[in-house]
Amino acid sequence: MLKRFLLVLLLSTPLVGVASSGGGHLEKANVDVSNTASLQRGARNFMNYCSGCHSAQYVRFNRLGADLGLSEAQLQDNLMFAAERPFDTIQVAMPAVDAKRWFGQPPPDLSLIARSRGADWLFGFLTSFYQDDTRATGMNNLLLPGASMPHVLWELQGIQRAVYRIENDAAGNEHEVFDRFEHTTAGSMSTEEYKEFVRDIVTFLEYISEPVKLERIQLGIWVMFFLLVFFLFAYALKKEYWKDVH
Numbered sequence: 479m480l481k482r483f484l485l486v487l488l489l490s491t492p493l494v495g496v497a498s499s500g501g502g503h504l505e506k507a508n509v510d511v512s513n514t515a516s517l518q519r520g521a522r523n524f525m526n527y528c529s530g531c532h533s534a535q536y537v538r539f540n541r542l543g544a545d546l547g548l549s550e551a552q553l554q555d556n557l558m559f560a561a562e563r564p565f566d567t568i569q570v571a572m573p574a575v576d577a578k579r580w581f582g583q584p585p586p587d588l589s590l591i592a593r594s595r596g597a598d599w600l601f602g603f604l605t606s607f608y609q610d611d612t613r614a615t616g617m618n619n620l621l622l623p624g625a626s627m628p629h630v631l632w633e634l635q636g637i638q639r640a641v642y643r644i645e646n647d648a649a650g651n652e653h654e655v656f657d658r659f660e661h662t663t664a665g666s667m668s669t670e671e672y673k674e675f676v677r678d679i680v681t682f683l684e685y686i687s688e689p690v691k692l693e694r695i696q697l698g699i700w701v702m703f704f705l706l707v708f709f710l711f712a713y714a715l716k717k718e719y720w721k722d723v724h
């Protein structure tokens with residue numbers, strides 16, 4: 479009985495995970511934190527398009543340089559725009575009080591956002607801003623309804639509107655369900671280019687949320703390798719010992 483209960487519990491946990499992340503049909507972000515080129519592009523995009531409002535207070539520039547393979551000069555030229563020093567963290571120029579007045583709430587620090595939201599959610603969030611004239615920003619977001627963040631990447635993505643279809647629920651009541659997006663204004667990038675652009679940012683956010691992940695994966699491979707070799711020796715030894723017993 480207990481076994482069956484545990485089994486049910488085990489099988490249902492992943493489902494609970496999906497349910498709580500809201501909307502089970504998120505497109506996969508497919509980020510790869512070991513892709514240094516993608517990380518470098520993501521860091522640059524983040525500094526250009528996000529750091530004006532969002533800080534990343536656990537990220538130091540010199541650590542970033544070391545992990546992303548950038549020299550101090552490259553760091554200075556490409557990522558550090560304000561008068562920062564290499565051991566500074568990514569701060570935001572906008573005072574929190576102003577931010578609260580302008581947006582209703584200060585833009586959150588993004589150091590750990592990939593851990594709380596997950597890469598797929600972030601990818602979905604940055605691709606699902608749509609036109610909504612009832613909002614002050616003229617935009618809304620499918621994954622964060624009523625978001626006070628403007629669509630800062632609209633010039634790249636263009637502007638899209640949400641198309642809904644009518645569905646009946648079990649009780650026979652009609653309601654609108656999101657169906658798809660349709661472009662109303664083209665951006666400077668194609669849909670695929672824009673997805674790549676967003677994927678790079680999400681890769682960067684994933685990396686900063688756990689900078690040691692790269693090392694951990696490498697260490698993990700070594701540990702597996704060691705265990706394999708150890709197993710071969712242990713097995714040979716066991717055979718040797720038991721030869722006389724049989």
Ligand code: HEC
Pocket residue numbers: 524527528529530531532581583584585586588591595600603604622624625626627628630631679
């Ligand atoms: C003009 C200021 C501004 C810029 C630039 C900006 N954001 Fe935001 N962002 C906000 C505000 C304000 C919120 C709070 C939205 C809310 O909760 O309604 C927010 C919220 C978010 C959230 C949701 C956090 C959560 O879990 O609720 C994410 C993720 C995010 N921003 C990512 C980004 C990324 C990535 C960029 C760069 C491409 C960016 N933002 C650029 C203002 C900005």
